[in-house]
Amino acid sequence: MSSQRAQSLTSAARWLRRPRPGRQPAVRLLCLPHAGGSTSLYRAWPGLLPSAIEPVLVCPPGREDRLDDPLPQDMDGLVAGLAEAAAGLLDRPWAVFGHSMGATVGHELVLRLLKDGHRAPEHFFVSAREAPQYHRGGTVHLMDENALADELVRLGGTPPELLEMPEVRQLVLPVVRGDYRLIETYQASPAGPVPCPVTALIGAQDDELTAEEAAGWERWTTGAFQLLAFPGGHFYLSDRPDPVVDVVRRRLLSGA
Incomplete structure (x- = not known):
């Protein structure tokens, strides 16, 4: 095995977790987490998806066993590393599910992989994220530790009692700050739409975005929306992964 090939395999193993690897799945589904998030967002999915869909969970730098890996300084750096890692799995049909910041990363990832000559994805799922034309920056990454922890609690998804533990705050908050800095300073000017269907999913009580902002993703696909x-x-x-996974399953296996 060449050193370049070995390096590629190592990169893929660090970025991508395959809890249920399949040699010939009908489709591989890349699952991208939110700002500060990890593969735990999708912990229930391997047990809910049918064997025809292989979940591939993205683990960005700075979390889980990548605590010592430097955080990307911008979107291009993040997407470049992820694209290199994912390229070896695109021998099968593939799709992307991105939640919150992960949806924006997913959009840029699809465009990067297409530019590199890979096949188009079967579907792109954008979750809890406004379309690029509604992108707004922010100053969360400039908050002090207490305010940053309060913001995580407000959004949900992080148990408040965890953030009361100094050792957890020391691990979690720098990653959250780095991700927020990346997405809040991101200049939302993607190269174009994706050549596949797009499904936008939102929480009806999510006060972080409006239905209009999520519906704006229709502009960024040449397929159905x-x-x-x-x-x-x-x-x-x-809170309720089952109905979400059911939508993914139907879109990927029946086109419904």
């Missing part, structure tokens, strides 16, 4: 709302807030898919 649908907007779906589920009960819950920004982390609606954590």
